[in-house]
Amino acid sequence: MTTYLKNIFIEAGDLTQFTLRFFQELFKPPFQFREFSRQCFAVGYKTLPLITVTGFIMGLVLTIQSRPTLLKFGAESWLPSMVSLSLIREIAPVVTALICAGKIASGIGAELGSMKVTEQIDAMEVSAVNPYKYLVVTRILATTLMVPLLVIFADFIGIFGGYIGYNIHGSMTMFRYFSDVVEHIGFLDIMPAVIKTFFFGFFIGLIGCYKGFNASNGTASVGIAANEAVVSASLSIFIIDMMAVQITDLFF
Amino acid sequence: MKTEPIIAIKDLYKSFGENEILKGINLTVNKGEDLVILGRSGSGKSVAIKCLVGLIKADKGEIKVFGTDITTLNNNELNDIRVNIGFMFQNGALYDSMSVRQNLIFALKHHSRDLSETDIETQILEALDNVGLEESIDKMPSELSGGMKKRIALARTIITKPEIILYDEPTSGLDTITSREISELILSVQKKYKTSSIIITHDMACAKMTGNRILILKDGVFNAEGTYAELEKSDDEWVRSFFI
Numbered sequence: 001m002t003t004y005l006k007n008i009f010i011e012a013g014d015l016t017q018f019t020l021r022f023f024q025e026l027f028k029p030p031f032q033f034r035e036f037s038r039q040c041f042a043v044g045y046k047t048l049p050l051i052t053v054t055g056f057i058m059g060l061v062l063t064i065q066s067r068p069t070l071l072k073f074g075a076e077s078w079l080p081s082m083v084s085l086s087l088i089r090e091i092a093p094v095v096t097a098l099i100c101a102g103k104i105a106s107g108i109g110a111e112l113g114s115m116k117v118t119e120q121i122d123a124m125e126v127s128a129v130n131p132y133k134y135l136v137v138t139r140i141l142a143t144t145l146m147v148p149l150l151v152i153f154a155d156f157i158g159i160f161g162g163y164i165g166y167n168i169h170g171s172m173t174m175f176r177y178f179s180d181v182v183e184h185i186g187f188l189d190i191m192p193a194v195i196k197t198f199f200f201g202f203f204i205g206l207i208g209c210y211k212g213f214n215a216s217n218g219t220a221s222v223g224i225a226a227n228e229a230v231v232s233a234s235l236s237i238f239i240i241d242m243m244a245v246q247i248t249d250l251f252f
Numbered sequence: 253m254k255t256e257p258i259i260a261i262k263d264l265y266k267s268f269g270e271n272e273i274l275k276g277i278n279l280t281v282n283k284g285e286d287l288v289i290l291g292r293s294g295s296g297k298s299v300a301i302k303c304l305v306g307l308i309k310a311d312k313g314e315i316k317v318f319g320t321d322i323t324t325l326n327n328n329e330l331n332d333i334r335v336n337i338g339f340m341f342q343n344g345a346l347y348d349s350m351s352v353r354q355n356l357i358f359a360l361k362h363h364s365r366d367l368s369e370t371d372i373e374t375q376i377l378e379a380l381d382n383v384g385l386e387e388s389i390d391k392m393p394s395e396l397s398g399g400m401k402k403r404i405a406l407a408r409t410i411i412t413k414p415e416i417i418l419y420d421e422p423t424s425g426l427d428t429i430t431s432r433e434i435s436e437l438i439l440s441v442q443k444k445y446k447t448s449s450i451i452i453t454h455d456m457a458c459a460k461m462t463g464n465r466i467l468i469l470k471d472g473v474f475n476a477e478g479t480y481a482e483l484e485k486s487d488d489e490w491v492r493s494f495f496i
Contacts, residue, residue: 111349114348119341119342119345120346120348122307122341122345123345123347125305125307125334126305126307126334126337126339127334127358127359127362127412128331128332128335128362128363129362130327
């Protein structure tokens with residue numbers, strides 16, 4: 001038990017140092033713009049198909065599942081606003097972030113873990129290239145910027161899925177549906193939800209990089225790094241979400 | 253006139269936990285010298301050369317590279333020294349997300365930032381010509397055989413024209429013919445670019461061909477030193493056992 005606790009504190013200390021180093025290296029030249037844009041492409045563009053499908057299904061299913069309950073209370077007309085608010089405030093950010101944790105954090109963990117095991121990170125270091133700056137800073141920045149964009153995209157696709165779901169059993173024009181959605185969404189519904197997604201993205205990148213960069217030697221450690229990256233990133237998403245909801249509730 | 257050695261290690265110690273790997277090794281490498289380090293697996297040969305480039309921090313001792321003690325340097329200062337050192341890793345350590353061309357460009361661009369595209373292309377082709385693999389320029393590392401990977405790793409090492417190259421088991425995992433080819437390439441690089449080398453190997457044919465001085469590491473210290481011919485006839489049976 002003591003060893004277990006000790007290991008948790010050691011890991012927390014290492015992760016804090018790793019995070020502080022990110023902020024130290026972030027503002028120091030040279031800046032790796034090409035690698036950063038390559039990572040944005042890998043994180044953002046390559047995750048789009050997955051987010052499109054899941055976003056659409058989220059909206060569609062939520063509408064179909066909520067409809068009978070609202071019908072019982074004669075509140076079917078609330079369906080567009082209820083679905084869109086649920087998506088924007090909670091479901092799309094959390095589900096998108098979880099998908100990104102599964103796809104991106106594991107990918108980063110496995111890639112960097114494999115580079116560590118095959119001495120590619122050492123090779124970079126002896127070539128006088130700062131591997132932390134080249135591999136870690138670019139990836140964390142890319143996930144921090146791309147995850148919020150993916151969430152906003154998922155919001156739109158989810159709301160569109162809701163429109164399709166509504167029209168399976170009911171009938172409403174697209175113009176009326178979206179007018180209803182826009183009418184009920186306020187600034188305070190969007191901003192806290194968007195802000196928390198930057199934290200989701202930051203932690204997905206941070207944990208993926210931390211686990212990969214600190215993989216021990218041996219091929220088994222690559223799998224362990226990828227697995228731990230997904231588990232830790234997913235857990236961190238729920239913790240950040242809980243904190244964000246508490247803070248939002250406190251101030252707004 | 254006696255010149256200062258380009259590498260001078262004095263009383264170097266390194267432990268991993270309770271396991272003492274290096275127990276006060278001393279070593280000098282002069283300009284143009286090609287030194288081979290022999291020793292059993294786990295004797296600390298790779299640890300010693302990784303300490304030389306700052307990949308592993310030594311516990312105690314002095315490591316002078318080009319006259320500067322690298323144990324006191326920060327990362328940026330260390331990078332200024334590293335640009336003159338080449339390191340060929342045991343498994344090649346090619347960046348597997350990049351093609352051969354990109355691997356070479358990556359090494360070159362971070363080394364000399366003001367090169368034109370034409371200069372870069374010329375140097376890439378020259379490096380690949382040196383290792384006889386011009387046709388593999390657009391291949392990915394996964395498409396290369398073990399021997400080809402080592403050749404490309406050598407091309408990536410020499411493209412920056414370092415003054416000294418450290419080879420970590422350059423022929424490990426290769427068949428006899430390919431091992432000989434790699435040894436011949438190392439020899440031709442030494443002659444063409446007048447580099448100094450430290451070669452860690454278990455391959456005695458490679459040691460004989462590429463080294464003009466051999467050191468044998470045992471129990472954390474250098475146990476024997478001499479030319480191939482001298483050590484082959486050593487009175488110490490353990491030393492002779494490497495040459496059987």
